[in-house]
Amino acid sequence: MTEHLPVLVIIIPLVLALIAPVAGRLNRIYSWAIALLATLFSFVGSVLLLHQVMYSGTISYWMGGWEPPWGIEYVIDYFSGFVLVIVSFLAVAVTIFARKSVADEIDEKKIPAFYGVYLLFIVGLMGMIVTGDIFNLYVFLEISSLTGYALVAMGKRRKAPLAGFRYLVIGTVGATFILLGIGYLYIATGTLNMADLGARLPGLFNSKLVITAFAFFAIGFSIKIALFPLHTWLPDAYTYAPSAVSALMASTGTKVGAYSFIRIIFTVFGVQVFLNQWVSVPYFFLIIASVAMLVGSILAIAQTNIKKMLAYSSVSQIGYIILGVALMNPIGLQGGLLHIFNHALMKCALFMSVGCIAYKTGITNIADLKGLGFKKPYSMVAFTAGALSMIGIPLTVGFVSKWYLAMGSLENGMWYLIPVIVISSVLMLVYFWRVIDNIFFKAGDAVKMPATPASMLIPTVVVAALCLVFGTLAFIPVNITGKAVLLLFG
Amino acid sequence: MDVVTSVKPLYAILISLVTVALVLARPNRPVLREIFTVVSALVTFAIVLSMLPWILQGGILKYHLITVLPGLDIALRVDALGMVFALTASFLWLVTSFYTIGYMRSHYPENYAGRSVDRFFAFFLIAMASAIGTAFAGNLFTLYIFYEILTLCTYPLVAYDKTPEALYGAQKYLVHLLGTSLLFFLPAMFLTYYYTGTLDFSTSGILAGNAPDGVLVITFILFIAGIAKAALMPFHAWLPAAMVAPTPVSALLHAVAVVKAGVFTIIRVVLFIFGVDLLKDLNLGYYLAYFAAFTIIAASLIALRQDNLKRRLAYSTISQLSYTILGVALLTSSGIIGSVLHLVIHAFGKITLFFAAGAIYVVTGKTEISQMNGIGKKMPFTMAAFTIGALSMISIPPVAGFLSKWYLTMGAVEADQLALVAVLAISSLLNAAYFLPIVYRAFLKPAVEPGEQVNIKEAPVFMVGALMITSVAVLCLFFAPSVFLDLARMIVAAM
Numbered sequence: 001m002t003e004h005l006p007v008l009v010i011i012i013p014l015v016l017a018l019i020a021p022v023a024g025r026l027n028r029i030y031s032w033a034i035a036l037l038a039t040l041f042s043f044v045g046s047v048l049l050l051h052q053v054m055y056s057g058t059i060s061y062w063m064g065g066w067e068p069p070w071g072i073e074y075v076i077d078y079f080s081g082f083v084l085v086i087v088s089f090l091a092v093a094v095t096i097f098a099r100k101s102v103a104d105e106i107d108e109k110k111i112p113a114f115y116g117v118y119l120l121f122i123v124g125l126m127g128m129i130v131t132g133d134i135f136n137l138y139v140f141l142e143i144s145s146l147t148g149y150a151l152v153a154m155g156k157r158r159k160a161p162l163a164g165f166r167y168l169v170i171g172t173v174g175a176t177f178i179l180l181g182i183g184y185l186y187i188a189t190g191t192l193n194m195a196d197l198g199a200r201l202p203g204l205f206n207s208k209l210v211i212t213a214f215a216f217f218a219i220g221f222s223i224k225i226a227l228f229p230l231h232t233w234l235p236d237a238y239t240y241a242p243s244a245v246s247a248l249m250a251s252t253g254t255k256v257g258a259y260s261f262i263r264i265i266f267t268v269f270g271v272q273v274f275l276n277q278w279v280s281v282p283y284f285f286l287i288i289a290s291v292a293m294l295v296g297s298i299l300a301i302a303q304t305n306i307k308k309m310l311a312y313s314s315v316s317q318i319g320y321i322i323l324g325v326a327l328m329n330p331i332g333l334q335g336g337l338l339h340i341f342n343h344a345l346m347k348c349a350l351f352m353s354v355g356c357i358a359y360k361t362g363i364t365n366i367a368d369l370k371g372l373g374f375k376k377p378y379s380m381v382a383f384t385a386g387a388l389s390m391i392g393i394p395l396t397v398g399f400v401s402k403w404y405l406a407m408g409s410l411e412n413g414m415w416y417l418i419p420v421i422v423i424s425s426v427l428m429l430v431y432f433w434r435v436i437d438n439i440f441f442k443a444g445d446a447v448k449m450p451a452t453p454a455s456m457l458i459p460t461v462v463v464a465a466l467c468l469v470f471g472t473l474a475f476i477p478v479n480i481t482g483k484a485v486l487l488l489f490g
Numbered sequence: 491m492d493v494v495t496s497v498k499p500l501y502a503i504l505i506s507l508v509t510v511a512l513v514l515a516r517p518n519r520p521v522l523r524e525i526f527t528v529v530s531a532l533v534t535f536a537i538v539l540s541m542l543p544w545i546l547q548g549g550i551l552k553y554h555l556i557t558v559l560p561g562l563d564i565a566l567r568v569d570a571l572g573m574v575f576a577l578t579a580s581f582l583w584l585v586t587s588f589y590t591i592g593y594m595r596s597h598y599p600e601n602y603a604g605r606s607v608d609r610f611f612a613f614f615l616i617a618m619a620s621a622i623g624t625a626f627a628g629n630l631f632t633l634y635i636f637y638e639i640l641t642l643c644t645y646p647l648v649a650y651d652k653t654p655e656a657l658y659g660a661q662k663y664l665v666h667l668l669g670t671s672l673l674f675f676l677p678a679m680f681l682t683y684y685y686t687g688t689l690d691f692s693t694s695g696i697l698a699g700n701a702p703d704g705v706l707v708i709t710f711i712l713f714i715a716g717i718a719k720a721a722l723m724p725f726h727a728w729l730p731a732a733m734v735a736p737t738p739v740s741a742l743l744h745a746v747a748v749v750k751a752g753v754f755t756i757i758r759v760v761l762f763i764f765g766v767d768l769l770k771d772l773n774l775g776y777y778l779a780y781f782a783a784f785t786i787i788a789a790s791l792i793a794l795r796q797d798n799l800k801r802r803l804a805y806s807t808i809s810q811l812s813y814t815i816l817g818v819a820l821l822t823s824s825g826i827i828g829s830v831l832h833l834v835i836h837a838f839g840k841i842t843l844f845f846a847a848g849a850i851y852v853v854t855g856k857t858e859i860s861q862m863n864g865i866g867k868k869m870p871f872t873m874a875a876f877t878i879g880a881l882s883m884i885s886i887p888p889v890a891g892f893l894s895k896w897y898l899t900m901g902a903v904e905a906d907q908l909a910l911v912a913v914l915a916i917s918s919l920l921n922a923a924y925f926l927p928i929v930y931r932a933f934l935k936p937a938v939e940p941g942e943q944v945n946i947k948e949a950p951v952f953m954v955g956a957l958m959i960t961s962v963a964v965l966c967l968f969f970a971p972s973v974f975l976d977l978a979r980m981i982v983a984a985m
Contacts, residue, residue, distance in 0.1 A: 110877060185501065294892075391672070392672075393638060394558075394631065394634060394635050394638070395558070395635055400558075400559065400618075403559070403680065406677075406680050406684075407680075407684060410684050418677055418680070422672065422673055422676070422677055423673075425672055426669060426672050426673055429669065429672060433664070435659075436659070438644070441646070441649050441652070441657060441660070442657075443652065455790060471557075472556060472558060472564075473556070474558045474559050475558070475559065475560075
């Protein structure tokens with residue numbers, strides 16, 4: 001059975017996703033239990049896969065035994081294995097968190113359907129990670145996108161359906177660009193397997209078809225990962241989605257998009273073309289990324305709604321990831337990959353702790369957080385840990401990735417990027433401190449807060465603690481991403 | 491030099507943290523909390539003291555905890571310089587723990603058994619652990635971590651009263667300290683790491699020959715700007731703002747732990763990251779020295795015009811901290827000795843002054859100097875101690891302040907900087923001009939109402955005892971400075 005593990009981590013949740021809504025008809029709790037079972041299975045499977053990669057190298061799984069490039073290939077290497085473990089772990093954490101949170105925020109009748117869609121979303125993301133086939137990538141991308149629109153629209157607030165619809169319109173445009181890019185590459189090379197494309201594309205880089213294909217990929221993925229200025233769908237979507245959905249999407253959704261983009265850039269097109277022929281492309285993305293890092297932070301300062309503030313903060317964090325990619329050197333890319341991991345942890349912790357406050361109270365305004373530090377100490381300490389991570393204080397995960405990004409910048413002689421990183425961090429200090437100040441140092445009214453259920457609190461605190469653990473034992477993610485970078489620079 | 495691995499420095503830090511857990515685990519038990527605090531201060535001091543003989547023999551203690559990234563370790567190291575700071579901080583912490591108990595008991599009688607005072611002590615203990623951690627940090631990275639923890643855990647102490655002024659002052663405090671350390675200190679540390687691959691302290695500096703001159707100059711400027719705890723102008727505004735804190739906080743943190751962590755870090759950077767020779771080659775020492783000289787004079791001039799006693803003390807601190815910076819920036823052996831001695835002596839003198847200010851406030855509720863006529867007759871012990879502290883600031887023998895000033899002046903002469911000798915002399919005059927009138931007012935002017943009965947009414951015994959001890963220590967340091975002087979000489983000898 002273990003040789004089929006790469007496909008099982010996808011298939012089992014996929015099947016369970018279809019069973020969950022049906023089982024939910026018997027008892028609502030069954031649909032949640034099935035979701036938990038599915039994510040747990042994926043997580044254990046992912047860890048086993050990464051373990052196998054560490055001992056015996058890259059796993060190539062041929063779907064139905066068909067040899068690539070004719071058949072669909074699933075590839076588990078250091079990069080995909082690493083991202084797979086992150087996504088499946090956070091999926092487990094958020095699923096545990098979701099039981100009470102979703103029961104509070106979503107209409108009772110919709111809950112079975114919710115968990116079905118929720119699982120499909122995770123399946124889509126995991127599929128995007130493992131697949132080595134570019135069209136299969138598109139299929140999973142659409143699965144995760146369509147379910148994503150639906151999940152956002154399930155929010156309690158009246159604006160949620162509108163936010164979901166906006167996301168749908170913009171997201172579909174992005175997906176269409178990606179589909180066109182895939183089509184053009186197929187016309188140019190006649191293959192859809194990523195590794196095969198990587199072998200055939202060199203020599204075709206002067207072809208207008210291939211150049212257009214890359215441009216379409218660039219635009220499509222920029223929309224999907226909400227890279228400034230194509231980020232407009234993101235703030236509303238994260239703000240109005242149910243708390244559990246915000247936590248899951250913010251921590252995994254854009255990260256997997258970034259993962260796929262990196263795959264396209266490094267595995268399909270290859271780093272050489274960006275270093276030798278299309279040299280202006282990385283520069284262009286460096287500028288965009290720098291602007292995103294600053295503008296995202298500035299817009300975050302202006303927010304009064306804490307979920308929206310975190311959403312804009314995501315916009316700036318995506319800038320960090322793309323900065324690492326666009327530096328086009330190993331150490332910078334390592335910073336970018338580390339930031340995928342780090343930002344996933346921090347944002348998940350932050351959104352979950354905000355979800356803990358919103359539980360039964362619906363509080364999302366920063367001004368309403370006054371005095372909560374002593375009423376909800378655990379979730380607020382978790383929030384603080386996440387916030388310090390975002391700022392990049394040493395011994396938190398945020399510090400590690402910024403350190404590598406700064407090294408990557410100097411490696412290219414781009415010293416002027418360091419002030420950008422530093423200023424963006426200080427801006428984060430500004431908007432996070434405003435919240436922390438309200439939480440701990442302003443007196444609130446004497447209203448009693450409903451107790452936070454342990455099932456919400458424990459995953460929140462665990463993920464927040466991991467921000468500190470992996471900030472201190474930073475060599476663990478650093479070693480894995482180091483190997484992933486070697487692979488991508490091949 | 492003998493380097494030995496030892497867990498002792500780690501214990502010295504952990505004791506306070508364990509006490510935090512104990513204090514928080516048994517809430518609303520004031521007596522228990524007092525016992526915990528005093529015992530932990532005693533144990534910390536004892537541990538630090540137990541390491542002293544080995545250091546005085548020229549040994550070094552090391553302890554490696556974790557490697558975060560290659561070249562970024564969390565490690566502890568006890569050497570002569572670290573010992574000087576740790577010894578000062580842990581001794582004064584012991585004294586302050588008594589003073590704090592007295593102050594909090596009489597100033598917050600209704601809350602004293604409550605959780606907010608529990609938290610106050612908890613943060614105080616964390617601050618202490620991080621001050622000791624700063625002293626024993628084995629490399630710049632570890633030092634930076636403790637430096638930041640110190641900022642974060644003192645914020646609640648400054649904001650303790652939760653009045654609008656307290657919150658505003660605390661905010662200013664945080665923005666200045668955290669802002670500068672993220673904007674400047676962290677990038678400076680990063681540049682050092684990028685060019686040398688390490689952040690370990692070395693007696694000859696680690697940067698020499700590893701980076702282009704332009705980078706070195708920028709790194710140096712970033713370091714000096716980033717270490718705002720040293721309150722070098724124009725990064726000093728947080729210090730007067732932080733005076734809204736309860737007096738024990740002002741005393742220990744803003745005369746000893748926080749500001750001394752700042753100048754300590756500057757000494758570390760100057761001597762152990764850049765190294766004397768490199769700074770001499772780059773001519774950066776003189777720029778720093780003149781910068782410090784400017785702060786010395788300017789802060790003293792501002793202090794002259796303050797009527798609030800704590801604010802006057804705050805500006806005096808800003809000025810005195812720059813003595814330490816000036817000394818090390820001279821890059822001569824007497825200058826460095828003077829700098830290290832001043833770090834200790836100013837701590838003892840200034841904490842005495844703050845203790846006295848707090849005692850006056852607790853007993854009479856007075857904060858302005860113009861209200862303090864005749865207060866020496868009511869509180870003779872307090873004001874006598876205050877006078878000794880003031881004389882130490884002015885640096886008149888037989889008070890310890892004279893000693894460090896002497897070495898600083900010699901250092902300036904060695905460096906052929908007669909202008910700086912003049913600055914030191916003028917500063918002494920200015921110190922006299924703003925401290926002696928207080929003493930005059932307290933002892934010689936009659937109280938406002940002529941018919942008022944003069945009764946001796948001193949502060950609680952814990953407070954008066956504490957300030958007597960520190961003022962006697964200031965005198966003792968003049969006659970028997972040998973431990974600190976030996977340690978300072980060892981630092982210079984190792985260069």
